[in-house]
Amino acid sequence: MNAHYDGGMPRRSPEDRSPSQVDVARAAGVSAQTVSRVISGQSNVRPETARRVMTAVDAVGYRLHAAAASLASGRTRTLGVILVSSDRYSTSAILLGVESVAAESRYTVTTASVPHHSTPASFIEAFERLERQGCEGIVILAPVGYLAEALGTRTERTPTVGHRQADSMGIDALVDQRAIARAATEHLLELGHRSVWHVSGDDFWQESKARREEWEAVLREHGATPPPVLPGDWSPESGYRAGRTLAAIPDATAVFVSSDEMAFGVIRALHEAGRIVPDEVSVVSVDDIALAAYAAPALTTVGQPFEKVGRAAATRVIDMIEKREPSPVEPLHPQLIVRASTARPPAPST
Amino acid sequence: MNAHYDGGMPRRSPEDRSPSQVDVARAAGVSAQTVSRVISGQSNVRPETARRVMTAVDAVGYRLHAAAASLASGRTRTLGVILVSSDRYSTSAILLGVESVAAESRYTVTTASVPHHSTPASFIEAFERLERQGCEGIVILAPVGYLAEALGTRTERTPTVGHRQADSMGIDALVDQRAIARAATEHLLELGHRSVWHVSGDDFWQESKARREEWEAVLREHGATPPPVLPGDWSPESGYRAGRTLAAIPDATAVFVSSDEMAFGVIRALHEAGRIVPDEVSVVSVDDIALAAYAAPALTTVGQPFEKVGRAAATRVIDMIEKREPSPVEPLHPQLIVRASTARPPAPST
DNA sequence: CGCAAGTATGTTTGCGATAACATTACCGTG
DNA sequence: CACGGTAATGTTATCGCAAACATACTTGCG
Incomplete structure (x- = not known):
């Protein structure tokens, strides 16, 4: 374990800095604020101006600096996913679903794995790690029974969704x-x-x-x-x-x-x-x-439709974060697949 | 798809702000900079002072604001992982390994899944998404053959582990x-x-x-x-x-x-x-x-020792990011496990 | 025509932490 | 004991962006 994570790094010299909104603004002949408005898709911008800005964005190769945006806006646009690292298969399919919805809404996904046989403590640790990292919402792919209890009021601070049932405990049920x-x-x-x-x-x-x-x-x-x-x-x-x-x-x-x-x-x-x-x-x-x-x-x-479950979970946390009405979710029905391991019972041998 | 990700949110009022290093500094009777030094584990601080600061940290419930630190230092301390979402289940074990090393070194892990049968384009897309999000290093859990080629010079900008690079960098090379x-x-x-x-x-x-x-x-x-x-x-x-x-x-x-x-x-x-x-x-x-x-x-x-592979991969990217000598890595040997699906060949039936 | 209610844009300020620089306290030494 | 050097701490400037506020410039309507 690295107790000291950083000895300090010199500031980059101004020349090799990547372009900022100020550079874009200069190139487009507008103010930096207008660039910001265009980038974040606000409405009060003339289409013509927006186009000019976008051209300048491409020209100078501008990319939004996430940390700066986060600092200024107070939002991290980050979702956390807690997953149990096990040989169970569902995990990666659900994660894919979560990520694709997150990406569509411009959120980033960070993960915290807990080992297969975990104590409540490791879930709490994972949860707090994600909170520390500034996640605005958390999806738990392991709705362990005691979880709602263990997590306690933490889930009130941070919107939390579990992909399976946890009866009324704040971690919502998605598949019945x-x-x-x-x-x-x-x-x-x-x-x-x-x-x-x-x-x-x-x-x-x-x-x-x-x-x-x-x-x-x-x-x-x-x-x-x-x-x-x-x-x-x-x-x-x-x-x-x-x-x-x-x-x-x-x-x-x-x-x-x-x-x-x-x-x-x-x-x-x-x-x-x-x-x-x-x-x-x-x-x-x-x-x-x-x-x-x-x-x-x-x-x-x-x-179970795992990827859809992931999509639904992400949609829901994002709704909670943005305090919207819950989006309509397509119902997630389990499906019985009959193959060869079931048959009529044997005739009584009497 | 949400074209507009944000309508803007009001700034938080000063009272409900979470404590900053200034608050800690006040409580400990030192300057904010000293608090910063203690937090980031720099050495030029008297042990006694450091202790006072840590006490104050606990007292006011301070937590490092990652975005601010990132903006000021120019570092994101974020690792990206590209994973192929499939039922193959090595993935989650490797991910666990990556994360645990990352956490030890105070890095955050963000993931980008690509669907099972993917084109080079989706890998490039994933890679660029992670770059946009500011990842300082990337681990690719999909040693696809064409990947080195497809990614081109991108891997020079961002330290990358996981595909064949100079024949010694890849995940595939981590385990022989x-x-x-x-x-x-x-x-x-x-x-x-x-x-x-x-x-x-x-x-x-x-x-x-x-x-x-x-x-x-x-x-x-x-x-x-x-x-x-x-x-x-x-x-x-x-x-x-x-x-x-x-x-x-x-x-x-x-x-x-x-x-x-x-x-x-x-x-x-x-x-x-x-x-x-x-x-x-x-x-x-x-x-x-x-x-x-x-x-x-x-x-x-x-x-194959998947979790160790993950640990090794993360260790390596972090070394690359911090421009250190590669840490010694414990060798990752595959192991033959003999069970019941092999036997001597049948006697020739002639 | 004049004025209220918008719409588009610009200017200023602040987010929280850290790098760079400035200062102070303390050490040993010739 | 004055001096240089280092260790411990303080002060200031800055990172890139968005909120708040300020200013032009429209539009609609009595």
């Missing part, structure tokens, strides 16, 4: 996690399974809880008693452990697994125990990662 | 891609296979080419003629297509696949064609993603 659980569970029930087991995600994550609750609710609606939850943590390993447990339960004919990656583990455990998927046990998971179609058997899974 | 190909190919040869086929990555990527060349070289060293390359693009789908081709070739008993994700596709195609992995065909791939151990069969693969 309950709909995911419902689609998955009902699919299995409709195939004729009497009950559905569940391998949950890390309890840490809010969405994990939402899915579990909805899975329970759906089972109850259909008159089934939810079996105990098999706890997972999103990793394939945890899926494998859950799968071993499950394999030992002859009655179990269907599982709803909270992520594709865990489903890989579950299926392997089942396979090793000699239980055939989907003939003996059906598996539905969530995410539709690229590999889902290449599992053996190919996974039936509930997909 | 040839060593990866060698480890994989020799492993198969040592098992007794006469020849090894190859499913390549996207030709677009520099590392893809390096691996292919080394695979050829190793085969030649062992007196084998390299069979034609089966072209892939990193996606599981492309692996599947290559796998179908491969399945139709009875002689083929071993493949080196340039990514785990493609290996999933290859194995599925082989399986569908009734060719058993590893009994009839051995498969080695690259990356060691979390799911590699949960493929059926578990993948033998060559792992």
Whole structure:
């Protein structure tokens, strides 16, 4: 760690400075303020003048000095993204969505990764780092359950959006996690399974809880008693452990697994125990990662429109920052993709 | 797209301003400049004074105003990262590495994603966007072959790491891609296979080419003629297509696949064609993603230390920015992980 | 025609930090 | 003990831009 970040650098000499609005102004024969107005797209400028300024901008090769603009205006036009650096796939797709909206609105995106298995402290650290860096809004791609609580009033200072559900805690829901659980569970029930087991995600994550609750609710609606939850943590390993447990339960004919990656583990455990998927046990998971179609058997899974989620999240924070009415957002529906890991339950062997 | 990004915002009134170095100075009974010196860790300050200042910093809740510092010093302390938004999942691990080094050196990281299948133009666009935003250095997590060429002299203005530059600067050079190909190919040869086929990555990527060349070289060293390359693009789908081709070739008993994700596709195609992995065909791939151990069969693969790659890349750009001697970098060795997708070749069926 | 209400532009000031320069305090030495 | 040198601190100018305020120059309407 560099305790001292800078020994000081000499000021650049005036000649090699990059052109400023003053230079543009001179070239265009207007005042610097008018240049500023043209650059920031204000309206009270004659089109003819604006054109002259833009020509001068090109001529002298002017580029807005972000720091100066920020200092003068008190705005940084920066969005922060907190992402969990894990092997989970959704992240980069969401980030792409966030960035493209940000770029359209002339915002910059800075990121703060937290390691895969993180404590509340690392999220707080990341959040504060982004705040320190002057982010005007923050998108959290890891709405861990305790997050709203851990972050406390920080989210009041800085508009914050999470891409998944955090019930009314200021981090808004974008994709309906309950709909995911419902689609998955009902699919299995409709195939004729009497009950559905569940391998949950890390309890840490809010969405994990939402899915579990909805899975329970759906089972109850259909008159089934939810079996105990098999706890997972999103990793394939945890899926494998859950799968071993499950394999030992002859009655179990269907599982709803909270992520594709865990489903890989579950299926392997089942396979090793000699239980055939989907003939003996059906598996539905969530995410539709690229590999889902290449599992053996190919996974039936509930997909989420990740890039759109990112776009929606960014749109929302920007609305909050600029205190606008929330823009209409196209609904983000999860989608069940039926492949080969689900089937009708086996005929009772009696 | 918001053509006009700002209608103008009123200046904040003096009361709700966050504390500045002047406020700290007042509280500590020193000059603002001394506060600045303490904050930026310069040496000519009595320890006692520094302590008083730090106490005052805490007391008034001071935080450095990045934009102001940037304007005054002419430095932004910002690193840009260009990343290809794909399901490939090395990305987030590398990003984490970059960020942690950046944070240690008090740099900020901003990202520019480009879509999965991108033209040179989108890279240039991303690069220029980062330059416009004032990044002092750029890390490109997409060692695309043509990139050095496409970027041209831009990389002279802004220190850049990540593509081949003088053959020693690139990400691809941070981890020896040839060593990866060698480890994989020799492993198969040592098992007794006469020849090894190859499913390549996207030709677009520099590392893809390096691996292919080394695979050829190793085969030649062992007196084998390299069979034609089966072209892939990193996606599981492309692996599947290559796998179908491969399945139709009875002689083929071993493949080196340039990514785990493609290996999933290859194995599925082989399986569908009734060719058993590893009994009839051995498969080695690259990356060691979390799911590699949960493929059926578990993948033998060559792992890369992604996070360390990120750390090394960031360390290097920062060295370049600050015109220091390159810091010593711990060597980044790929590692062969033998699991269940490789075996001795089948006995000749004659 | 005269005056209010805009519209387009210019002038001045301030954002918060730091580089450059100025000053003071303190040291050892011939 | 006067002198030069260095370490610690203070003073001033400046970075590039946009807000606030000031000034021309339009337009519309009674």
